[in-house]
Amino acid sequence: MDLTAYVNENRKRYVDELVEFLRIPSISSRTENRGDVARAAEFLRAEMERHGIATQIFPTAGHPVVYGEWLGAGPGRPTVLIYGHYDVQPVDPLELWRSPPFEPAVKDGALYARGSVDDKGQVWLHLKAFEAWQKHGGPPVNVKMVFEGEEEIGSANLGPFLDQEKERLRADAVVVSDSPMFGKGIPSICYGLRGLAYMQVDVEGPSVDLHSGSFGGAVNNPANALAHIIARLKDPTGKVLVTGFYDKVRKLTARERTEVRRLPFRRREWLASAGNPPREWGEPQFHVLERIWARPTLDVNGIWGGYQGEGAKTIIPSKAGAKISMRLVPDQTPEEIERKFTAYVKKIAPKDVKVTVRSLHGGAAFLCPTDAPEFRAAERSLERAFGKKPVLIREGGSIPFTATIQAALGVPVILMGFGLPDENSHAPNEWLDLDNYHQGILSAVYLLEELGRPAAAPAAARKPAGSGGRRRR
Amino acid sequence: MDLTAYVNENRKRYVDELVEFLRIPSISSRTENRGDVARAAEFLRAEMERHGIATQIFPTAGHPVVYGEWLGAGPGRPTVLIYGHYDVQPVDPLELWRSPPFEPAVKDGALYARGSVDDKGQVWLHLKAFEAWQKHGGPPVNVKMVFEGEEEIGSANLGPFLDQEKERLRADAVVVSDSPMFGKGIPSICYGLRGLAYMQVDVEGPSVDLHSGSFGGAVNNPANALAHIIARLKDPTGKVLVTGFYDKVRKLTARERTEVRRLPFRRREWLASAGNPPREWGEPQFHVLERIWARPTLDVNGIWGGYQGEGAKTIIPSKAGAKISMRLVPDQTPEEIERKFTAYVKKIAPKDVKVTVRSLHGGAAFLCPTDAPEFRAAERSLERAFGKKPVLIREGGSIPFTATIQAALGVPVILMGFGLPDENSHAPNEWLDLDNYHQGILSAVYLLEELGRPAAAPAAARKPAGSGGRRRR
Numbered sequence: 001m002d003l004t005a006y007v008n009e010n011r012k013r014y015v016d017e018l019v020e021f022l023r024i025p026s027i028s029s030r031t032e033n034r035g036d037v038a039r040a041a042e043f044l045r046a047e048m049e050r051h052g053i054a055t056q057i058f059p060t061a062g063h064p065v066v067y068g069e070w071l072g073a074g075p076g077r078p079t080v081l082i083y084g085h086y087d088v089q090p091v092d093p094l095e096l097w098r099s100p101p102f103e104p105a106v107k108d109g110a111l112y113a114r115g116s117v118d119d120k121g122q123v124w125l126h127l128k129a130f131e132a133w134q135k136h137g138g139p140p141v142n143v144k145m146v147f148e149g150e151e152e153i154g155s156a157n158l159g160p161f162l163d164q165e166k167e168r169l170r171a172d173a174v175v176v177s178d179s180p181m182f183g184k185g186i187p188s189i190c191y192g193l194r195g196l197a198y199m200q201v202d203v204e205g206p207s208v209d210l211h212s213g214s215f216g217g218a219v220n221n222p223a224n225a226l227a228h229i230i231a232r233l234k235d236p237t238g239k240v241l242v243t244g245f246y247d248k249v250r251k252l253t254a255r256e257r258t259e260v261r262r263l264p265f266r267r268r269e270w271l272a273s274a275g276n277p278p279r280e281w282g283e284p285q286f287h288v289l290e291r292i293w294a295r296p297t298l299d300v301n302g303i304w305g306g307y308q309g310e311g312a313k314t315i316i317p318s319k320a321g322a323k324i325s326m327r328l329v330p331d332q333t334p335e336e337i338e339r340k341f342t343a344y345v346k347k348i349a350p351k352d353v354k355v356t357v358r359s360l361h362g363g364a365a366f367l368c369p370t371d372a373p374e375f376r377a378a379e380r381s382l383e384r385a386f387g388k389k390p391v392l393i394r395e396g397g398s399i400p401f402t403a404t405i406q407a408a409l410g411v412p413v414i415l416m417g418f419g420l421p422d423e424n425s426h427a428p429n430e431w432l433d434l435d436n437y438h439q440g441i442l443s444a445v446y447l448l449e450e451l452g453r454p455a456a457a458p459a460a461a462r463k464p465a466g467s468g469g470r471r472r473r
Numbered sequence: 474m475d476l477t478a479y480v481n482e483n484r485k486r487y488v489d490e491l492v493e494f495l496r497i498p499s500i501s502s503r504t505e506n507r508g509d510v511a512r513a514a515e516f517l518r519a520e521m522e523r524h525g526i527a528t529q530i531f532p533t534a535g536h537p538v539v540y541g542e543w544l545g546a547g548p549g550r551p552t553v554l555i556y557g558h559y560d561v562q563p564v565d566p567l568e569l570w571r572s573p574p575f576e577p578a579v580k581d582g583a584l585y586a587r588g589s590v591d592d593k594g595q596v597w598l599h600l601k602a603f604e605a606w607q608k609h610g611g612p613p614v615n616v617k618m619v620f621e622g623e624e625e626i627g628s629a630n631l632g633p634f635l636d637q638e639k640e641r642l643r644a645d646a647v648v649v650s651d652s653p654m655f656g657k658g659i660p661s662i663c664y665g666l667r668g669l670a671y672m673q674v675d676v677e678g679p680s681v682d683l684h685s686g687s688f689g690g691a692v693n694n695p696a697n698a699l700a701h702i703i704a705r706l707k708d709p710t711g712k713v714l715v716t717g718f719y720d721k722v723r724k725l726t727a728r729e730r731t732e733v734r735r736l737p738f739r740r741r742e743w744l745a746s747a748g749n750p751p752r753e754w755g756e757p758q759f760h761v762l763e764r765i766w767a768r769p770t771l772d773v774n775g776i777w778g779g780y781q782g783e784g785a786k787t788i789i790p791s792k793a794g795a796k797i798s799m800r801l802v803p804d805q806t807p808e809e810i811e812r813k814f815t816a817y818v819k820k821i822a823p824k825d826v827k828v829t830v831r832s833l834h835g836g837a838a839f840l841c842p843t844d845a846p847e848f849r850a851a852e853r854s855l856e857r858a859f860g861k862k863p864v865l866i867r868e869g870g871s872i873p874f875t876a877t878i879q880a881a882l883g884v885p886v887i888l889m890g891f892g893l894p895d896e897n898s899h900a901p902n903e904w905l906d907l908d909n910y911h912q913g914i915l916s917a918v919y920l921l922e923e924l925g926r927p928a929a930a931p932a933a934a935r936k937p938a939g940s941g942g943r944r945r946r
Contacts, residue, residue: 194686198785206748212772213667213870216800217711217764219747220754223773223795224707231704234697236823238690274692275679275791279825281693291690299685299789300696302782306775307796312671312833314798314870316772318748322696323780325787327689350709352752360785397686397787 007132007441014441015111015434018124019104022113028063028087028153037063037149040086040120044147047127051134053145058165060157063087063149067165070130071142073452079142080374080451081171081409083401084123084178085151088115089426096428109434116432118425122177122418123147125437129444140452144171151178155401162408172411173374173451176402177440179417182263182393184433187382187443189375190415192293192394193402195328195365197337198301201229201345202321204354209306209315216316220352223305223320229355230322232348233298238283238291240298240326242344248331250367252294260289263391273421293394296337298326323360327396334362363400364407372412374451381446382416385439416443476918480605484911488584491597491910492577495586501536501560501626510536510622513559517596517620524604526618531638533630536560536622540638543603544615546925552615553847553924554644554882556874557596557651558624561588562899569901582907589905591898595650595891596620598910602917613925617644624651628874635881646847646924647878650913652890655736655866657906660855660916662848663888665766665867666875668801668838670810671774674702674818675794677827682779683789693825696778696793702828703795705821706771711756711764713771713799715817721804723840725767733762736864746894766867769810771799796833800869807835836873837880845885847924854919855889858912889916 026040027033044066045055053068066086071079091101091114099105104113111121126145133139146169148158162169181188205222206215234240252260270288271280282291291297305320307313326337342357349355368375370392382390395415406413418440424430499513500506514530517539521528526541539559544552564574564587572578577586584594599618606612619642621631635642654661678695679688707713725733743761744753755764764770778793780786799810815830822828841848843865855863868888879886891913897903 196686196787198787206750208748210748211870212774212798213669213800213868215747215765216772216869217768217770218753218755218761219750220711220752221772223776224703224771227700227703227773227776228709230697230700236701238693274688275681275683277679277692277825278827279693280691281825282691288691292688295690297690298697299689299694300700300779300793301685301786301788302780302790303696303700303776303778303793304781305777306773308775308777312796312798313774314669314671315774317775320773320776323785325685325785327686352750352754354751395686396689397684 003132003136003445004442006135007445011438014124014128014438015106018111018121018437021120021124022104022115023102025102026087026115026149027090028150029090037087041066041149044086044123048145051127051131053130053143058161060150060161062153062157065149065158065161066147067168068145069143072138073140073142077141078173078451079144079171080448081144081146081169081174082126083146083174083176083405084126085119085148086123087149087152088120089118089152091428093428098429101430106434110431111434111437112429112431114430116430117419117423118430119151119178121432121437122440125418125440126177126444128441129448132441132445133448139448141448143448144169158401159404162405166408169409171409174405174409174411174413175378175447176413176415177417178399179395179415180419180421180423181417181436182391184420185386186264187386187388187390188393188417189378189382189390190393190395190417191368191370191375193366193399194293194296194396195332195334195363195403196325196398197328197334197341197362198323198325198360199338199341200321200323200358200360201226202319202356203229204319204356206316206318209318212314212316219316220350221316222353223317225350225353226303226305226320226322229345229349230300230324233324238281238297240296242298242341244340245296245337248333248336249296250330252290256294257290259392260287263289263393265289292396294329296327296329296332298324300324327398328365330365330367333364338362363398364403366399366403366406366413368406368412368414374412375414377450377453378414378416378447381443381450384446385442416447418443476605476609477915479608480914480918487597487601487911487914488579488907491584491594492586494593494597495577495588496575498575499560499588499622500563501623502563510560514539514622517559520600521618524600524607526603526616531634533623533634535626535630538622538631538634539618539620541618542616545611546613546615550614551646551924552617552644553921554617554619554642554647555599556619556647556649556878557599558592558621559596560622560625561593562591562625564901566901571902574903579907583904584907584910585902585904587903589903590892590896591903592624592651594905594910595913598891598913599650599917601914602921605914605918606921612921614921616921617642631874632877635878639881642882644882644884646884647882647886648851648920649875649886649888650890651872652868652888653892653894653896654890654909655864657893658859659737660859660861660863661866661890662851662855662863663866663868663890664841664843664848666839666872667766667769667869668805668807668836668876669798669871670801670807670814670835671796671798671833672811672814673794673796673831673833674699675792675829676702677792677829679789679791682791685787685789688789692789693823694789695826696790698823698826699776699778699793699795702818702822703773703797706797711754711770713769715771715814717813718769718810721806721809722769723803725763729767730763732865733760736762736866738762765869767802769800769802769805771797773797800871801838803838803840806837811835836871837876839872839876839879839886841879841885841887847885848887850923850926851887851889851920854916854923857919858915889920891916
């Protein structure tokens with residue numbers, strides 16, 4: 001019995017098992033779910049051990065990291081490190097869920113539950129792929145797995161773990177399934193993410209709120225001053241005005257620009273996903289996707305000052321502030337941009353208020369070399385599972401872990417995700433498309449095979465897994 | 474026994490009586506004090522009736538208006554309308570009071586209690602002046618009194634009362650004692666107040682908060698757009714940029730400018746009262762007092778949008794908003810400025826967000842003709858009580874009532890206040906300087922006399938009240 005047929009025959013069992021995993025409310029941000037998070041870690045460990053993976057639970061200052069390794073392919077063989085997370089987002093507002101978030105429900109080919117797509121389903125599909133290989137003599141590559149329990153709360157303890165266990169984690173490629181496909185039926189690999197420099201600007205004027213009648217006109221207003229500062233950070237077309245901001249920006253290649261324009265981008269659907277703003281907006285010389293994927297930006301994430309209640313209160317606020325973050329692209333670094341932002345704000349700040357700038361956090365942008373053999377292997381495995389060539393996409397968001405581990409291990413990090421953009425990953429009624437889940441398992445099965453092929457093997461030499469005797473490792 | 478001596482002999486009693494009035498916690502904003510507010514109204518009514526004033530309590534949709542009139546001077550004589558309020562501010566934070574707010578305490582010539590200066594003390598001093606006259610045959614002018622119970626919550630029901638009772642309220646001058654003196658030992662008449670146009674600007678973009686990574690650069694950010702709008706409302710030196718904003722501004726006369734510069738303005742003390750901002754600020758060609766008293770301004774009173782909590786949240790807020798008010802000077806009107814502001818904001822607003830502008834409330838600026846005979850009478854009465862000529866000042870704040878009643882009755886409204894700028898009128902440890910209270914009673918006694926003199930009487934013909942036979946009415 002070949003691997004593909006085996007996976008196809010077990011389709012229903014894969015869903016049933018995932019349902020059990022999803023019943024555990026492993027909400028990492030809630031203290032009262034601490035035991036559930038630990039239970040989800042144990043659930044994973046038990047499953048891994050069942051398939052011969054040597055596991056270890058690493059406690060951290062927060063929730064534990066579940067680590068596993070199977071080195072049965074042998075020391076000369078490639079090693080792949082699979083990363084995922086077993087914690088989930090909170091569920092409020094609970095009343096908007098059509099079925100309870102931790103009582104998984106299947107409807108019209110979709111599995112509804114908190115964590116279904118983000119990220120338990122995508123963790124489980126790798127375990128099922130490994131299991132399938134184990135039923136057929138084991139994969140041709142060594143496999144390591146890192147599943148963390150704090151992704152939804154910022155992965156604060158993952159960095160120290162990676163530092164500490166760097167030697168243990170050595171691999172030839174890292175695979176992450178925690179990002180969306182471009183659309184239904186469009187297998188995708190994400191090869192780029194933006195970085196982040198998140199700042200806070202505080203403006204202080206008088207030591208107390210003043211009566212705007214008694215003092216208006218003779219005291220600079222911190223909220224007006226803040227607006228002046230913000231207005232000088234970015235022009236109305238989206239160009240960031242911070243001095244030197246674009247110095248290190250790596251331009252998209254002509255080929256990338258062409259490929260972006262080949263994607264089946266549906267403007268109306270995109271606008272709907274963006275909450276139907278009155279109009280499209282952004283740097284006019286770039287495609288919407290380029291603006292999001294490959295251009296750095298600056299956004300006010302929050303702003304405050306003075307009276308925010310009903311009606312009128314006539315004060316000059318004592319202070320005002322804003323959270324302002326910049327999305328970065330290669331080769332900008334958070335350190336460089338934080339420095340430039342701070343210097344620029346200090347330069348333009350009015351002198352009759354006190355302006356403080358501080359960095360809240362930052363993360364590097366990420367770019368995976370698409371010509372790496374491991375990347376090509378991922379492309380082939382997706383093509384085999386979905387019956388079509390994957391598209392190469394980027395994401396506008398940030399996953400600091402990707403750049404960190406790519407830098408730490410010096411190997412390609414391949415973001416091969418099976419979610420859809422509208423699966424409500426952080427919202428009520430999160431769901432997972434069960435076709436994608438199944439094709440995800442197949443992709444993961446093929447990936448272990450493709451990663452085991454000699455790097456130089458020409459595409460013509462490929463042979464579908466199981467289509468005639470598994471290759472020996 | 475003459476009037477001055479009579480008032481001087483009763484100094485202690487005046488304080489004791491005021492203490493009883495101050496014990497009533499007539500906090501107009503708190504439902505639980507509703508009965509106390511009514512009790513304060515009854516307390517006033519009883520006192521007025523004791524002195525032969527015909528009183529009537531007018532219920533309103535909120536707290537009642539206490540009205541009284543004494544027309545004993547006769548139909549051919551001038552009539553003065555005295556306005557004040559018997560409600561008080563809340564007392565929180567209670568823990569900052571050094572003595573309980575409704576257990577009046579005298580210390581070092583100051584009376585500590587909520588309402589002592591704002592405005593019960595200044596209401597009571599007019600009653601005591603009337604009483605002194607009644608003990609000496611009655612004042613030479615007719616007297617009407619309007620004491621409201623909602624000044625501290627916006628006087629919402631006073632306008633309807635004035636409209637309805639306009640005929641009843643007919644007078645030759647209105648006197649209000651609810652404004653501060655320029656400083657200790659400096660008798661003052663306030664002849665100008667700024668008006669107000671209070672607006673709210675709401676900016677809407679996407680229908681929900683968006684992930685700033687997934688959408689940043691391709692959706693205009695309402696908070697950034699709001700900052701752009703605000704930055705274009707006023708330049709960094711304080712000049713308002715709204716088209717046509719200064720069209721109707723009446724310039725200070727050369728004499729007014731000279732008099733402003735003669736006032737004993739203490740920059741350091743003023744900066745301290747302004748919460749010690751880093752630097753002085755404002756339109757460079759104007760004196761600090763001119764900026765506050767006679768120049769229109771624009772201030773953000775509140776601004777909000779997106780995430781305001783601890784740490785970082787990477788969103789593009791769905792909306793942002795600001796409360797923005799403009800202080801007006803003669804001859805600007807709230808209607809004109811609301812219209813110009815709205816048109817200007819609509820003009821400069823980015824088209825890729827939805828911008829709504831609305832007016833929350835407004836009030837006209839106020840200017841009392843300083844050459845009116847009644848104004849001169851007030852000057853003379855203060856000079857007699859304090860032994861020095863009063864200074865003419867303005868206030869930067871707004872008392873919509875003043876402009877309303879001046880327009881309704883077509884007579885001068887004289888703001889003759891006996892508070893000090895640092896008497897904590899809306900803060901813990903409100904106090905009243907007992908010398909000012911006493912000199913306030915004397916001023917009010919003399920005012921009734923001075924208002925009774927023939928308008929054309931030259932200054933040389935003046936004779937102190939009671940210094941030799943009261944003038945017959």
